[in-house]
Amino acid sequence: KTIGVIFDLDGVIVDTAKYHFLAWKSLADNLDFEFTEAHNELLKGVSRVRSLEILLDIGNLELSEEKKQEYLISKNEHYLKYITQMGSEEILPGVLSLLDNLDGLNIEYVLGSASKNAPLILKQVGLFDRFKGIVDGNSVSSAKPDPEVFLIGAQKLCLPPENCIVFEDAIAGVEAANRANMTSIGIGDAETLNEADYNYNNLTELPQNFFNMFLAEKV
Ligand code: G16
Ligand code: MG
Numbered sequence: 001k002t003i004g005v006i007f008d009l010d011g012v013i014v015d016t017a018k019y020h021f022l023a024w025k026s027l028a029d030n031l032d033f034e035f036t037e038a039h040n041e042l043l044k045g046v047s048r049v050r051s052l053e054i055l056l057d058i059g060n061l062e063l064s065e066e067k068k069q070e071y072l073i074s075k076n077e078h079y080l081k082y083i084t085q086m087g088s089e090e091i092l093p094g095v096l097s098l099l100d101n102l103d104g105l106n107i108e109y110v111l112g113s114a115s116k117n118a119p120l121i122l123k124q125v126g127l128f129d130r131f132k133g134i135v136d137g138n139s140v141s142s143a144k145p146d147p148e149v150f151l152i153g154a155q156k157l158c159l160p161p162e163n164c165i166v167f168e169d170a171i172a173g174v175e176a177a178n179r180a181n182m183t184s185i186g187i188g189d190a191e192t193l194n195e196a197d198y199n200y201n202n203l204t205e206l207p208q209n210f211f212n213m214f215l216a217e218k219v
Contacts, residue, residue: 004157004164006150009113011169012187014090019082023075033059045170047114047143086124094203108132112153144172147180
């Protein structure tokens with residue numbers, strides 16, 4: 001049976017959450033309210049617009065559409081300052097050997113990210129050309145937990161959803177994969193991601209023969 005893989009970006013391939021945090025925190029500072037790392041958890045996997053709504057809820061603020069647009073732009077400009085400094089050293093442990101493993105098995109993979117900056121980030125870390133396709137925040141109309149991003153990913157892989165395996169670090173992403181009828185692999189805290197079909201703390205924990213076993217199981 002032919003299988004394909006869909007990777008989330010932030011939290012699976014690279015840890016850009018720390019840069020999102022710094023950029024959102026600086027906005028919260030300017031608006032004079034506290035924004036903690038715990039608050040930042042709520043923004044993981046969630047679109048930029050939704051992230052701002054959650055942030056403003058935390059600060060108990062209501063703003064005009066105009067102001068919101070202004071803050072979305074300034075947050076992203078701030079975020080881009082960090083992103084454009086990124087290099088291949090920021091690829092998370094286990095990613096490169098996993099991609100090599102997939103290449104060796106002729107299993108194709110695409111990206112399925114909520115980020116509009118996904119192509120830039122992949123170029124910064126030198127991984128852009130390795131993916132068969134990129135599905136990102138520019139190409140979807142409904143954000144995770146809606147399955148759209150992963151269903152488009154399956155189309156790019158030319159595979160039915162049930163033949164796709166999704167790596168995700170966010171609750172919303174695991175839910176999206178499950179709703180797409182794909183196999184979900186939660187990367188991170190197993191309790192937080194308890195809806196996932198498989199759980200690993202990070203990609204280095206994935207058994208060497210994971211895909212072989214997977215292929216055999218599915219025949
Ligand atoms: C990532 C992050 C989210 C972020 C979203 C949008 O998603 O996890 O925190 O809000 O992208 O990012 P941007 O502002 O760059 O468009 P993923 O799906 O890669 O985890
Ligand atoms: Mg993520």
